[in-house]
Amino acid sequence: MLRSLDIHDLLIIDRLELTFRPGLNVLTGETGAGKSILLDALGFVLGWRGRAELVRAGAEQGEVVAVFDLPAGHAGRAVLQEAGLPAGNELILRRVNSSDGRKTAWVNDRRASGEVLRALSDTLVELHGQQDDRGLLNPRGHRALLDDFAQVQGILAEVGAAWSAFGAARKRLAQAEGALAAVQAEEEFLRHAVAELDKLDPQPGEEGVLDSERRAMQAANRIREDILRAHQALGLDGAEGPMRDALRWLEGVADSAEGRLDAPIEALNRALIELGEAEQGTADTLEALDVDPAALERCEERLFAIRALARKHSVAPDELGVLAQDLRTRLEALDGGAAQIVDLRAAMEAARVTHLEACAQLSARRADAAAKLDAAMAGELAPLKMERALFSTQITPAEPGPEGADQVAFTVATNPGAPAGPLNKIASGGELSRFLLALKVCLTRGDTALTMIFDEIDRGVGGATADAVGRRLARLAEDAQVLVVTHSPQVAARGAHHWRVAKAVSAGMTTSSVTPLDPDDRVDEIARMLAGDTITDAARDAARALLDA
Structure with missing residues (x-):
């Protein structure tokens, strides 16, 4: 409930302090006295977008302070909590407009943005007039209004959850189908690559071992040639043959040399022994270095095959085993992908059916509520002198979604036999006012959290009809706070609290005042x-x- 509204230096208002009460609050006054300015001021502190220039001429800034009651469980408390603002039983909104156009707002003495003000506004105030900028004339909001009337928040949450589950299942299926399609596109490559890797079967570290063996065999071949030449030089065809010839020749003439050849003969014998050892050592080494050319060829072929396969797949040779496992996994996904797709499609279909079943339950609840709303509207229109008018809540199929599978529109026919159509297209100004009032009475039953403001909703009606409008406003205010700006005496007479708005000129300055009566x-x-x-x-x-x- 709006408890008070303080306005300073705003348009033609110098200073106003208004205290509002529960029930029907009526504001009257001459045209141009400033009644709409009060609504502008309230809209300003609530963050509504309105006039650009609000500061009173000659003032440095304009200020509006609004105080609301905020009982436990009020929807505004959730807005405050989300914004990190303090919440209590009293909500104080303050907003300042500087002469240079800057706007600053506070909520319970904490700085706040215009977005926070507007979010709070949705939980605090509803403004209704013949243009009804709060949504009754907008078909896009009719479904939500019917849902509030039907009190289907529980099943609506189930529909939303079912829609989310269906969307998640659909996303999983799309991802699996995309992955399967990608794998299928490279199936031939995968099968060839896995077969090639399996056939070669490279082992971790094998490339290094083969390289070492190859280097060793290549080195053995290179030194064996020199050792073979050395062995040949040491043998009978080399040094050993001439030395044995020399020994034979010396021993043949040794007796005639009177002992002078004994030492050379002994030296040659020792040399032949050493030479034999050298020849045997080189022979043993040749045998040890005897490399099978076929073994070297096999080693090189496998080493080169491993390296070529690594280059082909742009990996290190030791990573070929990991690559093979990865490719096998992708092939397994391909082989099992079809079965997975079947399971995911079944899961998605089950989620879709669950959502549609929840939508069907919601549709049934809406249809029942629509019939009740139409009956309630018939009961409200008769006292408003519109007993021949027909209000109808039209429910038509819509694409299933998070809020069900229904499109809702409020239609009216003002005369018997006349075609039904949208509220704002069929009804005249006076009729539209009464339709909106009746609709608001029906939709607001049991909802006392909002302060409802009706801005000249009685325009275009008079006499008994205006009296009926006043009585319906009074009825609406029995369980809620209602503010009415009116030019109708019949409506003003139904008010529980009455203020008069007047305009005066003093020292060339026009000001507006509001007086409780x-x-x-x-x-x-x-x-x-x-x-x-x-x-x-x-x-x-x-x-x-x-x-x-």
């Missing part, structure tokens, strides 16, 4: 609304009659 002042104000500038006794009597009715 006592019972006598109310008589004079309603008499003015009936008779005009000259208030007669007859007008006062008529005013009293309206107040007592």
Whole structure:
């Protein structure tokens, strides 16, 4: 509930302090007195987008402070919590507009953004007029209004959860199908690569071992040639043959040399022994270095095959085993992909059916609520002198989604036999006001959290119809706070609390004031609304009659 509204230096308002009460609060006054400015001020502190220039001429800044009651469980508390703002039983909104156009807002003495103000506004105030900028005329919001009337929040949450589950299942299927398609596109390559890797079967570290063996065999071949030449040089065809010839020759003439050849002969014998050892050592080494050319060829072929395969797949030779396992996994995914797709499609279909079943339950609840709303509207339209009008809640199939599978539209036919159509296309100004009021009465039953503001919703009606409008507003205000800006004396007479808005000029400056009216002042104000500038006794009597009715 809106408790108070303080306005400083805004448009033609110098300073106003208004205290509002539960029930029907009525604001009246001459055209141009400033009634709409009060709504502009309230809209400003609530973050609504309105006039660009609000600061009163000559003032440095304009300021509006609004105080609301915020009982436990009020939706505004959730907005405050999400914004990290303190919440209590009292909500104080303050907003300042500087003369240079800057706007600054506070919520419970904490700085806040316009977005936070507007979010709070949705939980605090509803503004209704013949243009109904709060949504009753917008078909896009009719489904939500019907759902609130039907109190289907529980099944609506189930539909939303089922839709999310269906979407998740659909996403998993799409991902699996995409992955399978990608694997299928390279199936031939995968099977060839896996067969090639399996056939070669490279082992971790094998490339290094083969390289070492190859280097050793290549080195053996190179030194064996020199050792073979050395062995040949040491043998009979080399050094050993001439040395044995020399020894034979010396031993043949040794007796004639009188002992002078004994030492050379002994030296040659020793040399032949050493030479034999050298020859045997080289022979043993040749045998040890005897490399099988076929073994070297096999080693090189496998080494080169491993390296070529590594280059082909752009990996290190030791990573070929990991690559083979990865490719096998992808092939297994391909082989098992079809079965997985079948399972995922079944899961998606089950989720879709679950969602549609929840939508069907929601549709049934909406259809039942629509019939009740139409009946309630028929009951409300008759007292508003529209007993021949027909209000109908049209529910048509829509694409299934998170809010069900229904499209909802409120339609009216103002005369029997006339085609039904949208509210704002069929009804005249006065009829539209009464339709909106009746609809709001029906939709607001049991909802006392919002302060409802009706801006000249009685425009275009008078007499008994205006009286019916006033009585319906009073009924609406029995369980809620209602503010009405009106030019209708019949509506003003139904108010529980009455303020008069007046404009005055002093020292060349125009200001607007708002005065709470006592019972006598109310008589004079309603008499003015009936008779005009000259208030007669007859007008006062008529005013009293309206107040007592």
